[in-house]
Amino acid sequence: MKNDFINKLNAYTVLYAEDEDGIRNNIQEILTHLFKEVICVKNASDAYMKYLEYNPDLIITDIKMGNETGIDLLKKIRKSDSKTRIIITSAYTDLEYLLQATELHLIKYIIKPITQDKLMEALEAFINSYDTTKIYNLIPNWIFNFSKATISNSKEEFTLTKKENIFLKLLISKNRIITYEELETNIWDEDSIMTANAMRLFIKNFRKKLPKDFLKNIQGVGYKLVRD
Known part of the structure; x- marks a missing residue:
């Protein structure tokens, strides 16, 4: 399995509903190694409550669970x-069942038994359902989600400010040094001025949310990313 694929899955939360204990435990074990957070339930009622509580990115559910x-x-x-x-x-x-499921705009319909190949194919379809330009692997285990304005690793998630989000997207998309002039033009709006102190504070706070030594200052020119 590609590390890039695993890193992307690690940015998301999944809710899994299955009433058969053996199946649920087996699939939960796989999902736990792939997703940022896994919520498992035994029935549809609990699934709905957890959906409201956690607002997961992905829901995997069995069609029939007891009377639900x-x-x-x-x-x-x-x-x-x-x-x-x-x-x-x-x-x-x-x-x-298939016709009803189609109306729900599914990513995938998996016919049991759930093999690892079937599950991975479905999870790949899940990742592909997003605009892939909005998910970036900064370094191993560090994910930048542009649409959510977050940076996450295996332990923490940081919420970016609007300026930080735009700046990081600019650094990644240009893949070169972003000059001070570009920084001022693209990041600072008409209602604020990019003073030297304002820029230093911005960079100081921004670096706290990035991998160590990931953002490098090129003296007198600007900033670039260091991925090695």
């Missing part, structure tokens, strides 16, 4: 949420 169904759960979620990604797992290949 994953379809009803997802229909309830889709009434107000069209963005959360969804993967359904099921032992059923019934056309009615």
Whole structure:
């Protein structure tokens, strides 16, 4: 499995609903090694409560859990949420289930048994559902999510200011030194002035959210990223 793929998954939270203990425990073990946070539940009612509490990026749910169904759960979620990604797992290949599931805008429909290959294929589809230009691997285990304005590693997540978010995207997209003039033009707005003190404070706070020695000052010119 590619490290780049694993690093991208590590930026997200997943909610997994499955009523069969053996299946749930096996899949949970795999997901725990891939995602930033994994929330596991046994039924649709608990899944909905955890969805409201955690607002996960991805929901993986079985279609039938006792007297409840994953379809009803997802229909309830889709009434107000069209963005959360969804993967359904099921032992059923019934056309009615498939048609209902299609209306829920799924990432993938996995027919049980859930093999690792099937799961990884579905998770790759999950990653591909995003605009990949919005997810960057800074260095191993450090992820920059442009759309969420966050930098995360295996232990912490930092929320970027608007200026920090724009500056980091500029550094990555240009892949060269960003001059002081470019910094002032692109980052500072018309209502503020980029004084020397303001810039020093901005860079000092920005560096606290980056990998150590990741942002280098080129004296008298500007800043660039160091990825080696």
